[in-house]
Amino acid sequence: MITNPYTGSWAGYTTRLLRNGTGGVGPLWIHLGHAHAIAAAAAIRAELDFEARVPMWHGDTILPSLGMACFPATEPFSVATVRGVGGRYFVSAAETTVRLPSNPGADGPGWRSIRRVRSQAGSRRFTLWLDDLDPYRGLYEPIPPDRIPGKDFAKWQLLIDEACRLIAVHLPGLARIMPVGLVSLVPKPPELFRNPSASTGEAFGSAVVGLPTDGAALAATLIHEFQHITLGGLLHLVELSEPDPRERIYVAWRDDPRPISGALQGVYAFFGVTAFWRALARAGLDSRRAEFEFAYWRRQTWHTLRALRADPVLTDAGRRFLDGVAERLGPWQDETVSTEAKELAAAACRDHLAGWRARHLRPDPATVAEVAEAWLSGRSRPPVTADETGLPPTPVPDGSWSHARMDLIRLTVGAATPPLSPDEQRAVPDATAADFAYVRGNFREAIEGYRAELAVDPDRPTSLSGLGLALSARGPHPAARALLHRPELVRAVHRHLRGTTPRPPAVERLASWMGQLVPG
Template sequence: MHTFTWAEFDLLARSEGGPDLVRRLRTADRSRRLLLLRDIIDKVAAAPSLSGPLPSPERAWDLLVLAQETDPAALDEVLTHPYTGSWAGHTTRLLRQLTTDPRPLWVHIGHIYSLAAAAAVRARVGNFRTSVPVWRGDVTLPTLGLVQLGDAPECETAELHSSGGRIEIRTGDRVVVLPADPAADAPGWQGIRTAELGTGRRRFSVRLDDVDPYRGLFGPMAPDRLRPEDLATWRALLGEAWELIDRLLPGFADALPAGLDTIVPRPPFPFRLPSASSGEAFGSALISRPEDPVTLAAALVHEFQHIRLGGLLQVVRLHNDDRTERLYAPWRDDPRPLGGVVHGIYAFFAVAEFYRALGAEQPDDVLAAFEYAHWRYQVVRTLETVHADEALTEPGRRFLAHVAERAEAWRHDEILAIAEHWSDLIAADHHAGWRLRHLRPAPEAIELIVGGWLRGEPGPAIEDVGTTLTTEADGDWANARADLLRVRLGDDGARRAQAVWREVPGATEADFALVDGRGEDSVEAYRTELRSDPDEPTALIGLGLALRVTGDEAAAAVLLERPEVVRAVLRGIRGRSAPEPATEDVARWLSAAW
């Protein structure tokens, strides 16, 4: 039984508590994994055919026990490995027929043999022999690396034999011998590479795992080996990112190594740094290769928060099981359930803290000031939205109250005016785009408004026009303006934005003019886009932003605060075969009683 005192709970809510609390979360997760592992074995024992060509998984359990007797720390290394958790979750869902997978079920069940073999190798168990599953010629030894047996049937078994310090994997006439140092590559063997970070007491190793099949979020992934030059880039960027975290956020730097020890390196994503983690894979994050160490540092603290909270949720309920996608989250383009919003608050709290510290150290860094202003506003705004949500438990309310208490210190920080300006605009951009695509105004109300326009009546009050939330987006959305702005506010931003804006996914000439400070040009460019496609979401919201920048507050307010009403009215007018009005004319008309 794993329990935490309220004092320890409060420390975690405040993103405090150091590495010991994180290790205890990991220990609790280890217990959960053992229960799942044992449950998988028991289910297979009741239906032996599930093992396929492999022996009963009880034999793998016996090897795990032997590894524990020989070197308990070696077994722990395998059991607490992030992808032991994701394997246990995925295989459990397969057994319960909650998901599907192209690999035969016995291959997933048989992964327990791979776990046992890896633990025995790590524990230096003298002589042992075990079967392991092979998928498309690959045998995984979690935490160690990948055996590649070459051309093979889609799935088969192999024998792993350890004798006198020699470890070989054999099937038929194909044999691979592990090198003395498993981290090194050898013929038929790809070891798990690491990045050595930090100095002194904060020195630790981070795995760069590009081979484990269970390193993905939603199911197995094929190996995707980093090229040597990419590996060197990752190591350099991680070293610089860690130096920033160590210097700027020493409290996070103390705790993070206990909770984030494995990174799945993903290819670069233009002008963004996508990252993700899973509650089942405690200790791991998927991160796209960044352009610079600053954004990587922010991603590391962000994913560490997700991991820390995911561990806490294994021992305490912060909200009920309401999974309705009903809430606005400023870091997502779709409606989110309460649990996802709570996770986002906690993760972006850390991002705001990072940029707050960076801005304090570099007060003339406009991009850092923007990132702090933006995430400070979004976290506080979202806290205010959900703090009284009925789906929160008492611990959940207590948790968010502590986050809000920490965030209260932000209110008195002075931020560069230009950063505040762009933060407000980008926040309005995203929220308006979300409303436009996910809120449907009441048809009867829109019909009355359209009739009033056609009869030349004064604009109606629209405050009370009801809406219905839907998860099906009405139109596409690109966060191109936010991506462009980050380029524009960065080093040598004016020149670089001019050079690369066409490469930003979804960006238009109107978007570039807006972030380049050419408000009138952007108004005209968005008008041109809307004449071509009057229904286009990003152009409709872009026009609202451009009108705000150029001082047309009345039309901008309606376009940004009730865009779903404006678009529905425009559609209604077009549906009556009436002359096509200018978007801002309808917005100004609607603003008369706003």
Template sequence: MPWTDFDAFARGGGGPALVRHLRATERSRRLLLLRGIIDQAAKSPDVSAPLPPPEWAWELLARIEEQDPAAVETILAHPYTGSWAGYTTRLCRQDVTGVCPFWVHLGHVHCLAAAAAVRAGIDFEAELPIWQGTVSLPTLGVVRLHTGEAFGVARVSAGNDGIVFRNRHREVRLPDDLSTETAGWQPVRPIISWHGDLRLSLRLDDLDPYRGLYEPIPPKRLSPLEVESWRSVVAGAWQLLTTNLPDVAEALTVGLESLVPAPAVAFKLPSASTGEAFGSAIVAYSSDPEQLAAALVHEFQHIRLGGVQHLAALHTDDPRERLYAPWRDDPRPIGGVLHGIYAFFGVTAFWRALAAAEPGNALAAFEFALWRKASWRTLRAVYPDESLTDIGRRFLDGISVKLAPWQEEPVAAGPAAWASMSARDHYATWCLRHLRPDTNAVSALAGAWRRGDSWPKPGRLPEPRTPTPVPDGSWTDARTDLIRLRLGRNGNTALRTHGPTVPGATKADLALVSGDHESAVDGYRTMLTTNPDLPAALVGLGLALAARGTGPAARALLHHPELVRAVHRSVREETSTTPHVETVAGWIGRFTH
């Protein structure tokens, strides 16, 4: 990859040409993995039984390549060919079985070859693995064959009589039109969206066994009504992307080809992708086109970065979970943080464009303000990290070219204030759960409290720098979910109607986001009387007190919440009377910054 292309990629550009280059890279990588799997299997011929050796599938692919190279290319480019190759390679290296017997995973190579042969329209015969009554033809669909066992073998033949699958229980003949669903055949269904001259063509894949993130999963068929709902919301998201981020949309037509539907999650839109499945995104259903558009950009950024990381090392191998990421509730390794920065750089770009196009869209302004600061803060924090390579710093430099000027762009006061509250909420809660204050400092402060010192002077308090991945307390994003309700469609009405159903939301949270700060303070105080260790209540009280005006208790609860809780724990364990945690926070806040 030329440096000019790398720099364009880092700035969020590069267009379709760059994505095609990354696709070519993935093709080479998958061929190497495929050949490696076949060579490894050849060392122990019995591992493929009861199926033929994988070399047979390679020979079939070679024959198809001579007659119809495009059919082989489609199979090699299929995202889940990459997932299968990576998963099966790890099984080979680690000498473990996996979700299915090893021969089933290994035998999936015959499914890949058979799918290419069906696409090419050539005569062939093959034996394929059956898993829970299904035989996979990647990119096309699955055949349903009744079987009395979890795993089995199907025989397929293609000739003048059509394409027929058989086992000892049943025979299934594929329809001439493979998009037609029959009793024994379920096709992968397409989503095709047009806006202007840009066409997005996706497979809505609820069938491929290797479409998951970590390991194979059985088919989970959507109903026709669910498919139409997906088509409708994707069309709306595509219109937003082509209108507001046309350059990204153009590249996305080449870089995203498969969408794995996940169940809807109330007030959330979780999504995921993996570097092994270049071109695929797993996305939960949402009826909101704006949120789906942001999720598609988010995963497309991950897809592109995953492809680049197969060409260049942005960081050394450092799996330590040690860094704060404003989009996660756990400490992250450097690789995960870099992925997050690039993904939310893309998300920021989308909300920025939408907020500019729709000045009255308070939610878009909030999302822009929230994610521009989160991405920039994280980029600056990791830039000097020793694990970054020179290429990694060049990557961050490219992002900075775009992201730095965005920090100065005006955002309406209301959405900006809510974004600031959400950011403080997330960071303070993360600190409570993952930072452990210096034990000597805690002992000194607890001792000073017990002696009744009004102004202890412990000197500069040691700052906890290394987080632990083991959390201390629960996590909830309820307040940010409530903020989005308030700033979204129907605003306060939606907050009153749907706010109480937000998972994890309390009456105090509702009062805080509604602007009733006195009720919020009272509510959090009551919660802390029952459970003084509760992260959501400790941070919530800090936010509510800060909303009324700055003060030492709010300062301590938002900037040193882990210290407040640790000192309060020590005090209540060693004294007969337990002070309210707010009192201890106010005392600590008088001499901390």
């Protein structure tokens, strides 16, 4: 029972309530009393005779790692009695008794089991709990049970089988150790075009995972979370960086700046994801998709790793850790992929970074005013300060960001017969006609579309970077350089001009002028 992931999350949550003297979800005695439920579950597994009083949440009594006895709820929080007599076990409350099945892993009258999925790929065996009952399975605080229907459980079984087979065949070294470090999944509903997942160091061995679209997506997610879990265990033993909560580092897997601790976690997690897609690409499986994902993640993970290796708050252990990752990840940057995968990955990388810069970097107001004055005075070139770098980011975003272009790219590389069908186009949230044109390769139409979007809203980050991408796709262009490499300054100067002159220039015209000083 000590190794149950949710024993750790329960202990962490309850300890914080005691230490901070704050209220939580439900009364404190419920959380303290959960220790009785853990003991009762251990006694059942040991086949002991016993009797214990355990907490009951809204009529539900959890026995961790086994299941839940369900009663009519008469009050939010109360107590039930668990008894073991001669190998038979009962939970009683409100003059009702639920008898546990002889196999607690099966459902029965008044009893919901914590279901388990077993998969085998060659000689490798994988066992994963799908825990939709334990109140401490959430990341931050207790959550109510949320039983997934049988048809969804069957989907999970099929996808887990496929994911485990892919990992066992293509990353056999990882397959040997994953069953030790990943033992439980908390299933969540699917999210369109997303593979949401999360884990916490307190619930070692567990991950919250949304229902994916296919086995490859699930395999990448399981590897991602296993890497987090592994690094979380290492961090209990050694510090990789000095404490530094500043949100200051660009990472491709988030739209906001991250502290160094989060960036380190992400590098290790996406190093594993990169290895998975590399293995599939080398095997020729789902080649367009695998090559794109490999090309994208190797580049983005390497970008962040290089920035972290120079960070002064790293410890010696942290530098050795990143050096070890770099020994593997570095040579992958030169491995051959298709021209399509390389170009799409490079564009997607530039797109996300430009959007991040536009939303999270704030140019010096004096620089903005100087550049605006140079424009208004008719100078042929902007002042050299227009190319300044090293701006500190802010975690507060200036504007929203859309993932529609990346979603469309992934639909394209995953399609058997490109280009995108009309139905697929309409299914992508927030995608515009310009986005469709860009991903289809109709760059002239995309340019006109983004120009029209900026005429309506010159501040829209997605349109700024979209115009930069479409212009650069047709060849070197000063406006593209400015929009992709200094979008925050272009936007700030254009805002300044809109507030000081009745006829401000079009964003593209200003960007072309400013792009004279921006390297490609």
